[in-house]
Amino acid sequence: MNSQRFPAGAWTAAGSLGPVTSRQSEPPDTGSRIRIDLHTHSTASDGTLTPEELVRAARATGLDVLAITDHDTTAGWERAAAARPPGLTLVRGAELSCRWYGVEPSIPLHLLGYLFDPESPELVAELTRVRAAREVRGERIVELLRADGIDVDWTEIRAAASGGTVGRPHIAQALIRAGAVATTAEAFTPNWLGERYRLPKDDIDVFRAVRLLRQAGGVPVMAHPRATKRGRIVPDSLIVELAAAGLAGLEAEHEDHSPAERDAVRALAAELGLLVTGSSDFHGAHKTVRLGAYTTGVEAYERILAAGSGVGVLTDPG
Ligand code: AMP
Numbered sequence: 389m390n391s392q393r394f395p396a397g398a399w400t401a402a403g404s405l406g407p408v409t410s411r412q413s414e415p416p417d418t419g420s421r422i423r424i425d426l427h428t429h430s431t432a433s434d435g436t437l438t439p440e441e442l443v444r445a446a447r448a449t450g451l452d453v454l455a456i457t458d459h460d461t462t463a464g465w466e467r468a469a470a471a472r473p474p475g476l477t478l479v480r481g482a483e484l485s486c487r488w489y490g491v492e493p494s495i496p497l498h499l500l501g502y503l504f505d506p507e508s509p510e511l512v513a514e515l516t517r518v519r520a521a522r523e524v525r526g527e528r529i530v531e532l533l534r535a536d537g538i539d540v541d542w543t544e545i546r547a548a549a550s551g552g553t554v555g556r557p558h559i560a561q562a563l564i565r566a567g568a569v570a571t572t573a574e575a576f577t578p579n580w581l582g583e584r585y586r587l588p589k590d591d592i593d594v595f596r597a598v599r600l601l602r603q604a605g606g607v608p609v610m611a612h613p614r615a616t617k618r619g620r621i622v623p624d625s626l627i628v629e630l631a632a633a634g635l636a637g638l639e640a641e642h643e644d645h646s647p648a649e650r651d652a653v654r655a656l657a658a659e660l661g662l663l664v665t666g667s668s669d670f671h672g673a674h675k676t677v678r679l680g681a682y683t684t685g686v687e688a689y690e691r692i693l694a695a696g697s698g699v700g701v702l703t704d705p706g
């Protein structure tokens with residue numbers, strides 16, 4: 389269990405509050421003082437900042453709490469932990485590539501998992517399998533592109549991912565290098581990786597992912613559940629079922645949600661008693677969104693800390 393539900397670093401870094409000495413202390417009812425970003429990527433997956441650069445950038449931008457949530461891997465945890473600057477509390481997590489098989493064709497979705505045991509055998513096996521499936525799928529996408537005369541090279545793409553989880557953003561960069569598209573955003577349009585050259589991954593069944601995360605002491609939160617701009621979304625009825633199966637929360641504030649979509653997520657979360665997060669989903673130069681562009685309130689953060697037992701948060705090192 390976490391010994392510290394109120395990380396001292398987060399509070400002192402906020403400036404006016406001072407250190408919290410008692411677990412009974414009431415947090416403020418707003419996230420405005422303490423800035424919490426619970427969804428970011430590093431070079432361990434498809435972000436462009438190394439884990440060290442990510443934690444430093446987080447503090448430099450005024451964040452008090454940062455979660456590192458690379459796709460299907462915990463490979464960045466140690467480096468982020470070792471480099472965390474004074475004043476920054478680190479939440480270790482991952483974004484799991486999941487799929488709902490309840491409809492045909494199945495729908496991909498992302499689950500953020502926080503504070504899970506990174507050595508939980510079944511979870512480790514699933515993450516290893518999904519990363520391998522991403523490699524197979526990436527190479528196939530490259531074959532399709534090459535068959536259409538686009539000069540992209542799988543070996544080069546893998547090298548650019550430098551051992552991290554390979555994703556379409558890495559292929560998007562190769563498309564830019566080949567002169568096929570001008571920007572990452574263009575690479576994700578339907579003519580390219582958005583549809584024509586988009587292949588499904590062999591993802592984790594979402595119910596299994598919720599169960600494995602919980603079993604590992606983790607806290608599952610569905611990422612951007614209403615992001616229609618990314619493709620098909622799952623129905624509310626699935627979220628109801630997942631909540632019964634152990635889903636803890638929903639990400640509402642996200643750049644891919646319209647204001648109406650954010651409201652809908654909040655309403656559904658309230659109905660189901662789920663916590664609500666907001667996060668940047670920062671990817672460095674692979675996206676335009678800035679660290680801390682969206683944040684999570686203290687109350688939701690506290691609920692995540694209370695529910696997570698696989699690993700604790702890492703508080704202010706100095
Ligand atoms: P993959 O996990 O390989 O399917 O790729 C999904 C990743 O691509 C997401 O995590 C984002 O980082 C990125 N992505 C998806 N859509 C866009 C977009 N429209 N512009 C930039 N990046 C995107």
Ligand code: ZN
Nearest residue numbers: 429434459555
């Ligand atoms: Zn990504």
Ligand code: FE
Nearest residue numbers: 483498611612
């Ligand atoms: Fe995502």
Ligand code: FE
Nearest residue numbers: 427429483669
């Ligand atoms: Fe993400």
